[in-house]
Amino acid sequence: MEMKELEFVPSLEETAMKIKQIKILAKEFFGAPKCSTEGGDLSILERWFTELGVGWVLHVADGAPAGEFAHALDASSWIPALSKIVDTYRLTSGLLPGHGPAEEEEPARESGEQNMAEQLQFARFFQQAMLKMLSFVDFIVAPNLTRQVVFVADGVPVPVPAPCEKLYTLLRVRQTLSKIQLPFYSSSSAEVERIQGEIVNVLSAKEGKVGEAIWSAMEEIRTQILESLEDGQGSSGTQTPQGSSDIDKATTSVMMYVMFLQRKYWLMAPIVSEAASVDKYVPRFGAVQPLISLELEMVSCLEEKLANKSEAFPDQGLRFLFLLNNSSFIADKLHDTPYFPKSYQVDLAGKVEGYMKRYIQVSWSPVLSCLINPTPSCLGKNNSPLPKFESEFQKIYTTQKLWKVPRS
Template sequence: MHFDCLQLKILSDQEVSWGRELAKEDQMKRIIKSLAQEFFPASSSAAAANCSVLERWTRWWFTELGIGWVLHVADGTSQGILQHAFDDARCWSRALAEIMETVRSTDSVIGLPCICEEEQQPMAAENSSSFPDQFQFARFVQETLFKMLTFVDVIVALDPNTITCDIFIANGVLALFQKISDLVRVRAALSYALSQIDALFLWTPSVEVRRIRGEILNFLRSKDVKALEGIWSTLEEIWTRILELIDDSSSASAQTSQGSSDIHKLTWSVMDHITFLLDNYSIVAPIVLEAARLGKYVPRNGDLPPFDSMIMEMMSCLEKMLVNMSESFPDLSRRLLFLLNNSYFILERLQDAPHLHMQFPVRDLTSKVDGYMDKYLQVSWAPVLSCLFNTTPLFLFGKYYPSLALHTFESEFQKTYTTQKLCKVPDPKLRKMLRKDITEKIIPSYTKYIEDNKVKTVQFGPQYLEEMLQELFEG
């Protein structure tokens, strides 16, 4: 009985919630209808009041949606307002979607019921006065969207250097990535708005209403094209700046943070961008394809689709830059760890990315990661192990002294351990693999040497050395 009562209470709560949503939606429809009639009254004598009514309405609705600043954009007084472009684009896109949802639901109240095309009678001579509510509503939607869509021009023209970012990448590349993110978000909102307006007043008999619908669609399409062109021009600028960084080897070397083996911030930035492009494949790929068709972009990998080729080129340039940066390391071990860290990071990001059907260099990257790891082990730890197999110092005055080799080994181990402990391997999986490989390379041979030579006293036992190796690469 208690369970049944609880179920009834849950259902009751849901019904109350649904009821509130429906009441809120009905209230919004009534408000829009009332304001539309007030803004475009049947009497032309009241037209002078239109501007003040629209201003009052848009200020109220836009403020409710958290985008009151759009009014300043529309009237050209937005200087200094768009300080956080990403947040602005996100709020604007969400608000446009909510506006379109409200417009579509209100159309079902104000507009005429949908009828089949065969049943529709020719009414070319019909004027808007026969359908005052519908005409007023169409004009109201038009004026509201005209105000709203002025933001597209602002975001396309926005200087990336004015975008607020948590981190600043060399040559402002991160800011450009941010701008593309904003533009893609805006274009997605425009596409949704186009689909909603396309279904608005679809069967209206009013010639004037159909004309207004066409004007809204054309305006939306023009803004969509503008956003598309903005995305491509920003992609071009990113591409140019990345190439500038690659060509400027002195600048690239200066960004290695004085020999840090950590993942470089430019690697993070470029891979964030590539992942972002993959996540927005359906939007960006057609843009790159169109750019290639128009000759704005010439893919270097002609056997791949333009989008795939562009990603491959970015990957190739990033790898080239990392190699150039690594040249500044005076220590070969750190150089190899730097390349290993960054290559492994790239590999992990690509393996987690969608659209793996595209021909990414995952296999080549895997081979490079394995190569960097093997070479690092050879350069850093093979010399330590070789101390146990160098028989030259084992004989002194014709007598065999295995402890001399142990002393040399322990000294070399301590020196290498102290140096490598300060190196950083940020990825836990890679850090674990490196520790495991070093342990398997050193400890069994060290243990076997002690046993074979019946050494009774050692400075560091095998277990102690293994525990030391588990502290490597914390930075």
């Protein structure tokens, strides 16, 4: 579950104090004897990052193995830390004449050259901080950075493709990057404006890189799920030679992913549309948005595979119960989803009704016919159909008593 952070508006005194603190950090960063090749003392950045809860980011930036930082995969500390760094940069408006409370604390005799020097010093400090923070993007887009994820559905653990959690993290990071709006103020220093432009370019490049990684993760998940449709085992692990009426594990996996795409529609849709525009993805359903086409393709493929699997069931009653359970599960998940075509939902509801009728027809019609329209073979002593009915009913009961009708 995602929670919105409470926003607090600092007082003028608090803002002035923060500006003073960050100016001190910037001076220490460039004035300390342990300056790095980037021109600053990274221990100062590490101290600040540690206060923000992301001291590990500097080690990622230095090329430490990704496995050492698997705890950071969810970006739970990185996202708020980046937001605080950007907010800190916004406070530097006080370094410009006529902007914010910092002007009040500046001595009247302070020269314009000194003010400009502070602007440039902080711009460079902020640039180094952002470059180190954005190195996290390269860390999370690494192809091998995944871990196994297990969801629990109706009390049963359901393994899903490992890239699912990575995909969720990538989406959160991209959403964060897309919302960053740096407050660029006109400056008399061409160097400050150049630095600001470089930061914007880096942000744009990182956002594009995350977008590409999201599409790659989506393709990997889709491939793994579609490959799982070839698996002949049921999800409950109780598959018998006659088959199982339980909801198939492929049905659970496909619908879990489709519903994830539905919930993240406004984040996913632009990425899939972009992939379609450069022919990385060719939608099969041209009358809908590319993301909806992708979902339709997966659900249609699932239905086809379920139908093919059911053909191997020797008992026709079990076959139609299997199709009924799985189709009902799909229909329930898609019911009233805002972006999925209503026509498909209507067609699916019709299939569910058809499977129900076929199940009743092949399983219970022979039994009920002994009562409704008894033939001579159904009549026993005293021309009563009850003995035959009871016998047929017992056969059906014995056969079907262990068949599952899962609750959707």
